[in-house]
Amino acid sequence: MPNFDIAITATFLVYLALMLAIGAWAYHRTQDSSGYFLGGRSLGPWPAALSAGASDMSGWLLLGLPGFAFASGIEALWLAGGLLLGTWLNWLVVARRLRLYSYAADDALTIPEFFANRFGDPRHVLQAVSAGFVLLFFLFYTSSGLVAAGKLFETVFGFDYEIAVVIGTLFVVSYTLFGGFLAVSWTDLVQGLLMAAALLVVPVWAIHADGGVGPMLATLRETNPELLTLWRDNAGKPLGIIAIVSLAAWGLGYFGQPHILARFAGIRSGADVPVARRIAVTWSGLSMAGALLVGLAGAAWVQTNAGGELADAETIFMVLVNALFHPVIAGVLLVAILAAIMSTADSQLLVSSSALAEDLYRKLLRPAASQTEIVLVGRLAVVLLAVVALLLAFDPGSTVLGLVGYAWAGFGAAFGPVLVLSLYWPRMNWAGALAGVVVGGVTVVVWKQLSGGLFDLYEIVPGVLLATLASVGASLATAPPPAAVRDGFARFRASLG
Numbered sequence: 001m002p003n004f005d006i007a008i009t010a011t012f013l014v015y016l017a018l019m020l021a022i023g024a025w026a027y028h029r030t031q032d033s034s035g036y037f038l039g040g041r042s043l044g045p046w047p048a049a050l051s052a053g054a055s056d057m058s059g060w061l062l063l064g065l066p067g068f069a070f071a072s073g074i075e076a077l078w079l080a081g082g083l084l085l086g087t088w089l090n091w092l093v094v095a096r097r098l099r100l101y102s103y104a105a106d107d108a109l110t111i112p113e114f115f116a117n118r119f120g121d122p123r124h125v126l127q128a129v130s131a132g133f134v135l136l137f138f139l140f141y142t143s144s145g146l147v148a149a150g151k152l153f154e155t156v157f158g159f160d161y162e163i164a165v166v167i168g169t170l171f172v173v174s175y176t177l178f179g180g181f182l183a184v185s186w187t188d189l190v191q192g193l194l195m196a197a198a199l200l201v202v203p204v205w206a207i208h209a210d211g212g213v214g215p216m217l218a219t220l221r222e223t224n225p226e227l228l229t230l231w232r233d234n235a236g237k238p239l240g241i242i243a244i245v246s247l248a249a250w251g252l253g254y255f256g257q258p259h260i261l262a263r264f265a266g267i268r269s270g271a272d273v274p275v276a277r278r279i280a281v282t283w284s285g286l287s288m289a290g291a292l293l294v295g296l297a298g299a300a301w302v303q304t305n306a307g308g309e310l311a312d313a314e315t316i317f318m319v320l321v322n323a324l325f326h327p328v329i330a331g332v333l334l335v336a337i338l339a340a341i342m343s344t345a346d347s348q349l350l351v352s353s354s355a356l357a358e359d360l361y362r363k364l365l366r367p368a369a370s371q372t373e374i375v376l377v378g379r380l381a382v383v384l385l386a387v388v389a390l391l392l393a394f395d396p397g398s399t400v401l402g403l404v405g406y407a408w409a410g411f412g413a414a415f416g417p418v419l420v421l422s423l424y425w426p427r428m429n430w431a432g433a434l435a436g437v438v439v440g441g442v443t444v445v446v447w448k449q450l451s452g453g454l455f456d457l458y459e460i461v462p463g464v465l466l467a468t469l470a471s472v473g474a475s476l477a478t479a480p481p482p483a484a485v486r487d488g489f490a491r492f493r494a495s496l497g
Contacts, residue, residue, distance in 0.1 A: 008156055011331030012338065016171060018190070041103065043263065045272040049279035050192035052263040053087075053287070055348075056254075059148030059341040060404045061195065061291050067314035069295025070302075072234050073220070073227025076295065078247035080288040086251025087284045091277035094255060095264040097423040099273065101492045102265040110134075110351070111258045111415060112359040114265075115437075118422050119430040120485050124363045126434050130415070131359035133441045134258055137410035138352040139389050144403035145345035146393035152337050155318045165393050168341060173349070173386045191340065196283055198336035199290030206297040206320050210304060219300040223308065227299060246458035250405075253412030253460055255420055256440075258351045294320065349389075353381035405458070406448060413440035413463025421471055426489045432475030440467030 043051070069076040101118065108114035112130035121127055149168020153159045159167070210216045220227050226236045233239055254260065267273060298316035302308060305323070310316065321333045357378035362369050369377075418436040421428050440463045447459035480486070 007327035008331040008334060011328070011335055015335045015338065041099075041266050041268065043266045044268055045276035045279060047189045048263050048267045048272065049276040050189045050283060052260050052276075053280050053283045054189075054192035054195060054340070055259045055263070056087075056257065057195070057284070057287060057340060059145050059152075059337060061287060062199065062294075062317050062337045062340050063148050063151065063314040064404060065288065065291040066294040066298065066316050067312075069292045070299050070310070070313045070316045071295075073224075073296065073299075074230055074292070075233060075239065075247075076292055077230060078239075078244055079250055080292055082248035082251035083254075084251075084281070084285055084288060086254040088277070088281045089251070090254035090260070091273065091280055093420065094261070094423065095267070095277065096270045096273040097492075097496070098261060098264045098419070099267050099270050100495050101423060104492050104495065105488065108265075110354045110358050111261055111419070112355060113363075115418065115422070115433055116359075116363075118485070118488070119428070119433045120482060121430060124359075126430060126437070127359050127363055129434065130437055131355040133410065133414045133437065134355040134359075135352055135385075136441075137407040137414070138258075138348045138355075139385070139392060140403050140410075141407035142345050142348040142352070142385065142389035143392040144407070145341045145348070146389055147403060148337070148341045149345075150393060151312070151315060152318065152334070152341070155315050156322075156334055162394055165390060168338075169386055169390045169393075171338065173382060191336075192283060194332075194336045195340050196287045196290070198333045199287050199294065202317065202320055202324075202333060203290055203293035203297045205324055206294070206301055209324055210297065210300055216297060216300040219303055220296065223299070223303045227296070242454070242457050245461060246456070249458050249461045250408065252416065252464050253408040254416075256411040256414060256416030256418075257408070258355075258411065258415065259348055261415075261419070262351055345389075349382045349385055350378075352385045353378045356381040356385075406444075409448075409458065409460035409463060410441060410444045412460045413444045413467050414438075415440070417464055417468040417471055421468075425475075426486060426493075427480060428471065428475045429478060429481040429485070431478040432471040432473075435474035436467045436471030439470035440464065443467070 065076065065080070068079065098114075102108045102114050105114055105117035108117050110131075112127045112134065115121070115130055116124060116127035119126065146165050146169055149171070150161050150165035153164030153167055154161050157164070207213055207216050210219070217228065224234060226232050226234050231239055233243070264273075267276065294317050295313075298310075298320055301320060301323075302310050302316070306319075310319065317337065318334065321330045325333060357374050361377050362374055366373070414437050417440060418433050421436070422433065443463040443466050444459045447455065447457075447462055481489075
């Protein structure tokens with residue numbers, strides 16, 4: 001076992017050194033807030049696509065989704081299919097328009113700032129409210145990544161859970177603090193490739209070790225044939241419409257995720273979007289297929305080799321790697337989990353810090369703040385937010401998928417309908433945008449506390465529906481947008497060509 005620990009430790013240290021080197025390189029290219037928070041809008045299609053995918057999927061791709069497939073079988077296809085469709089639609093419907101309009105709207109660096117500039121927000125009420133929701137939901141989202149880090153270091157090295165979470169937090173903060181958006185995006189490129197490779201290698205090797213696809217399926221059928229049914233849960237009960245819609249509706253969340261939307265705004269040119277879209281959808285499809293296979297192959301392997309018992313389903317990827325691979329190879333594969341965690345947590349910290357520095361500090365407290373001061377505040381915010389998320393992550397009973405699901409619904413409902421309408425509907429006004437953000441965010445918070453019957457529906461569905469109705473209703477019930485806002489939309493539409 002000591003040799004195994006030494007191999008894993010060496011691999012992790014080499015990986016962290018590479019990430020820090022990228023952070024140092026990006027530090028010297030980051031001179032102002034535009035560079036720190038949006039990379040100077042210089043991302044090509046490969047880093048934009050893989051950074052969006054890697055920051056989206058996070059630790060749940062290697063822990064939460066395989067764990068769900070391990071416990072529920074191919075029922076997980078409803079979830080993965082909804083996410084893949086949402087990825088494609090987000091790149092198709094939002095990416096190019098947001099890249100062009102965010103720049104035309106006074107070079108808006110954040111989603112709250114884009115809303116403020118798009119609709120006219122002289123008192124910064126819409127911007128402040130939007131930034132508040134960014135901070136609220138990202139604390140839970142970032143916490144989910146730290147929980148995943150805790151499970152990784154606890155399982156691999158045997159650390160106490162709290163110590164493991166602290167170590168993971170230090171890994172993430174170390175390069176996000178200095179390099180900003182460029183460091184995050186280019187490390188995400190490396191991490192996205194590593195994640196996809198690990199998710200393809202591990203299930204293929206696990207299936208091979210189990211004798212092939214036929215024996216694996218036979219084991220699953222003998223263990224629980226319901227794992228191989230799409231229309232029933234693992235207990236044999238038919239999946240109702242609420243369950244199916246709740247799983248597939250995860251795809252609705254894509255339109256409101258600030259850390260993904262920031263990649264759209266940071267793309268070098270609108271002309272790069274089609275290539276980036278194809279890369280992103282291909283990467284997402286392969287990665288999620290691999291994650292599902294990890295869960296299914298893991299269920300068969302555990303039944304055959306471990307007596308059918310696994311204390312935590314979300315550790316199945318790590319269990320397979322530890323059992324099936326040479327320590328050096330295992331080290332590389334386990335680093336993929338760290339890559340997944342870091343690729344999302346760093347993005348979330350950066351977007352949250354931009355909400356504090358750009359949307360609250362500069363707009364409400366220090367309008368005359370220099371670029372150097374804004375970047376400094378952003379870096380301090382990274383540390384502060386990481387500490388708060390760390391405290392939330394100290395509960396070892398938290399699940400990665402559960403924390404992600406809540407934050408995902410919050411962003412999808414609060415920002416998704418407003419963002420899509422803002423890019424396509426010229427009649428939308430400030431009142432409609434504010435109503436949509438507030439109603440969407442509050443609906444998710446309230447719905448999450450209820451249960452039974454209709455309230456078992458995933459909270460993103462009522463959140464998106466009510467936010468859309470509120471945005472449209474409030475816009476039509478109030479005065480049309482002022483001439484300056486209408487002219488801005490007309491110029492944006494003309495730029496589409």
